[in-house]
Every structure is written in structure tokens, then in C-alpha cells.
Amino acid sequence: MEFIDSRLLFSVSDHQTFESLSLEIFNYQVQNNEVYGRFVANLGIDIQSIQEHKNIPYLPIEFFKSQKIISGKSPAEAIFTSSGTSGMVQSQHLVTDVSVYVDSYRKAFQLFYGDIKEYALLALLPSYQEREGSSLIYMIDDLIGQSNQEKSGYFLYDHESLKNTMEDLQKNKIPTILIGVTYALLDFVEKHQINFPELTVMETGGMKGKRKEILRAELHKILCNGFGVNSIHSEYGMTELLSQAYSKGNGIFYCPPWMKVTVRDTNDPLSLLGHEQTGGINITDFANINSCSFIATQDLGKTYHNSSFEILGRFDNSDIRGCNLLVQS
Structure with a gap:
């Protein structure tokens, strides 16, 4: 599959464009990101069955601590690392195109x-x-x-x-x-x-x-x-x-058009919840085209009908459910 032009990532202007691009990015990354591809395969998901954004599986954020999350063959131009106390394993985000x-x-x-x-x-x-x-x-x-x-x-x-x-x-x-x-x-x-x-x-x-x-x-x-x-x-x-x-106040966040927050069931991470229900925060970020655009975070929160969201806390357990679905090769 050909590389997606990064200029398209920020051209989102409506729901239909977001849906179309999210599916295009999913198919690109599942084929060109070894870690994400294996994660999806081990979930037993038929890639062809993913026809809507809401059905795309999200990679647990913990994988950034143990795996090289890269889509494509380009070397990293920059490596961003998470903060943490001494002895903690840091996340690493390998960025192949800083622009x-x-x-x-x-x-x-x-x-x-x-x-x-x-x-x-x-x-x-x-x-x-x-x-x-x-x-x-x-x-x-x-x-x-x-x-x-x-x-x-x-x-x-x-x-x-x-x-x-x-x-x-x-x-x-x-x-x-x-x-x-x-x-x-x-x-x-x-x-x-x-x-x-x-x-x-x-x-x-x-x-x-x-x-x-x-x-x-x-x-x-x-x-x-x-x-x-x-x-x-x-x-x-x-x-x-x-x-x-x-x-801009009261802890209510809004995303730019190329980013989207959804909420997953904490007991069934492949199931999404509706608005005003508390669950795990999933993030779609088109700017992550060269790593993974579909991330299941450790944050808890809820979304609202006007596309805003709120962060309410974090998981008690630092390991997101589903991490064991990746089989080491």
C-alpha cells in the first residue's frame, strides 16, 4: 500500500472525510506497522471487516514502553520520551517525520x-x-x-x-x-x-x-x-x-479535526461506550501516521454530544487490559 500524503491529514473538514481517512490510515498501518499488525492479527480480526472508524482496534499505550512503534521503513528523525521517576520504564515515540x-x-x-x-x-x-x-x-x-x-x-x-x-x-x-x-x-x-x-x-x-x-x-x-x-x-x-x-475552562477539552476521542468499556476494551459514560480514553490521532494513530490510553473519562471530552482520572493498574494479545516473535 502506498504511503499516505501527510498534507491530507490536516484537511479534515467533515465526518465523512474523517471516516474515510481513518480507514485509509488503519489499512496502511496494519500493513506497514509490524507491532500494530501483529496486535490486530492476534485479536482475530478480519481486516476487511473494518468498514467504520468505530470498529478500528486501539493499540494499548503500554506498547510504547517495550516496542518500536513505527509505520514504514524510514529511520527516526527524533525520539520523544515520557517523564517518569527513577526506575520507571519510559515510553518512546519514534518520529520519522518531525514536520x-x-x-x-x-x-x-x-x-x-x-x-x-x-x-x-x-x-x-x-x-x-x-x-x-x-x-x-x-x-x-x-x-x-x-x-x-x-x-x-x-x-x-x-x-x-x-x-x-x-x-x-x-x-x-x-x-x-x-x-x-x-x-x-x-x-x-x-x-x-x-x-x-x-x-x-x-x-x-x-x-x-x-x-x-x-x-x-x-x-x-x-x-x-x-x-x-x-x-x-x-x-x-x-x-x-x-x-x-x-x-478553555472547566476541564472540558476539544480536539482539532484530525484528532478524535472515544471511550471504551473498561471490562471489554474492544467495545465503545456512548456519550456521558465513564470508561477508558481511546485517541485517534492522524498526525501519528508514521507510528500508530489508534491509541488506548491509561486515562479515564467521558465524551459529550458536542465532540468535547473530560478526563476524570487514570487506571489504577498501569497495564491496560489487552497487552497480552501481542505475541512476541
């Missing part, structure tokens, strides 16, 4: 927020910045470079400089986004309080073992009070994906 990732996050940012050149982008991402292989840092590096504002940049632990920068940007009425790992944002507002209603605060990445997890509503209330904003935005992405979903 697809760049197109994905640039187009998604434009879709949800507009032209990056209009923003100052401030980053408070210590746990990501202090290690190699972060796909988030790759994205933020590029977006900071795309920004026309000289005050865009990283702040690591320099909270005083961050506070002064935000006050200066507010004074000069420059649209500003502050993206930060959750615990670092909490660290900041414990030391400094500002009142910057026009600021977009975007949290990502959780506590990273630095703090006790707290309920989203409580977290967002603390951050709203600390920054003087009405809502907290969120970015939902992961090492194993090349697309991001965004929330």
Missing part, C-alpha cells in the same frame, strides 16, 4: 488561539525542561521562536522575573499565554499574587510527583485567585501522540 508534528501543533494552536505572532508565550515547565526528549518542550521551543514578542521565553524557577515580565506585558497590553506544569504554577502563586485578567493561564502535566494530587475544581480556584483570571486553560497531550486537545 508532521510541527504542522499538527502549529495548526492546532492557530485553530484554538489564533496567530502565535500576536502573543507573548511564557513557559514555566521545570520538570520538562530539565530532561531530554520532551515533545512538549519541542513544541514550546518552536512556538516561542514563532512569537514576535521579545519577552517570550522560559523561566524555570525564576518566579520574580516571571512576575515582573507578566506585569510589564500587562502594562503594555500584550496578549500573553503562560503555560506551566501544574505544580510549578501552584509554587508560583504561593509566593506571588497578580491580577492579570487578560492573561491566559494554561496548565499541563499534573503534579509529576512533586505535590499531592488535588481535585481540578480546587486547583483551578487556587490558580484563578493567584493570577486574577476567570478560568484556567489546559493542554492535553502525551509523548505517544503528535496532536493536542485544549480546554
Whole structure:
């Protein structure tokens, strides 16, 4: 089967196009991704029977920790790795065409927020910045470079400089986004309080073992009070994906058109649930054309009729059911 033109991936404009492309990508990957092909074969699924997106099987995300998930023969241009405490096995995402990732996050940012050149982008991402292989840092590096504002940049632990920068940007009425790992944002507002209603605060990445997890509503209330904003935005992405979903408040996320979230039954991972039912999050990500576009994550959540979704937690057991369906060769 011929390689799919990556330019088609971001041309999705309606349900019919999404359905058609998802089936084309499934057939390409089942034939050109050794791991995914064996996974589907061991499920006993007749490939020809997959005629709708809802019937496509999802690869458990755990495979990124033990297998090389690649579609095609090209070597990796970049390897993105997950964060984790010492001794944990990291996921590895082998990316054979980084330009697809760049197109994905640039187009998604434009879709949800507009032209990056209009923003100052401030980053408070210590746990990501202090290690190699972060796909988030790759994205933020590029977006900071795309920004026309000289005050865009990283702040690591320099909270005083961050506070002064935000006050200066507010004074000069420059649209500003502050993206930060959750615990670092909490660290900041414990030391400094500002009142910057026009600021977009975007949290990502959780506590990273630095703090006790707290309920989203409580977290967002603390951050709203600390920054003087009405809502907290969120970015939902992961090492194993090349697309991001965004929330502009209340933890309700929306995907770009080339990404879709569905929910699976936790006891029967091949069965999908309807809207407003809690289950395991499955993600279709067309930008993963060169790895696997159909990923069963460890997150729990629910979808809604307007194509939005919510993350409610994670599986207690780190091993997703179904991993044993891959027979080692």
C-alpha cells in the first residue's frame, strides 16, 4: 500500500472525510506497522471487516514502553520520551517525520488561539525542561521562536522575573499565554499574587510527583485567585501522540479535526461506550501516521454530544487490559 500524503491529514473538514481517512490510515498501518499488525492479527480480526472508524482496534499505550512503534521503513528523525521517576520504564515515540508534528501543533494552536505572532508565550515547565526528549518542550521551543514578542521565553524557577515580565506585558497590553506544569504554577502563586485578567493561564502535566494530587475544581480556584483570571486553560497531550486537545475552562477539552476521542468499556476494551459514560480514553490521532494513530490510553473519562471530552482520572493498574494479545516473535 502506498504511503499516505501527510498534507491530507490536516484537511479534515467533515465526518465523512474523517471516516474515510481513518480507514485509509488503519489499512496502511496494519500493513506497514509490524507491532500494530501483529496486535490486530492476534485479536482475530478480519481486516476487511473494518468498514467504520468505530470498529478500528486501539493499540494499548503500554506498547510504547517495550516496542518500536513505527509505520514504514524510514529511520527516526527524533525520539520523544515520557517523564517518569527513577526506575520507571519510559515510553518512546519514534518520529520519522518531525514536520508532521510541527504542522499538527502549529495548526492546532492557530485553530484554538489564533496567530502565535500576536502573543507573548511564557513557559514555566521545570520538570520538562530539565530532561531530554520532551515533545512538549519541542513544541514550546518552536512556538516561542514563532512569537514576535521579545519577552517570550522560559523561566524555570525564576518566579520574580516571571512576575515582573507578566506585569510589564500587562502594562503594555500584550496578549500573553503562560503555560506551566501544574505544580510549578501552584509554587508560583504561593509566593506571588497578580491580577492579570487578560492573561491566559494554561496548565499541563499534573503534579509529576512533586505535590499531592488535588481535585481540578480546587486547583483551578487556587490558580484563578493567584493570577486574577476567570478560568484556567489546559493542554492535553502525551509523548505517544503528535496532536493536542485544549480546554478553555472547566476541564472540558476539544480536539482539532484530525484528532478524535472515544471511550471504551473498561471490562471489554474492544467495545465503545456512548456519550456521558465513564470508561477508558481511546485517541485517534492522524498526525501519528508514521507510528500508530489508534491509541488506548491509561486515562479515564467521558465524551459529550458536542465532540468535547473530560478526563476524570487514570487506571489504577498501569497495564491496560489487552497487552497480552501481542505475541512476541
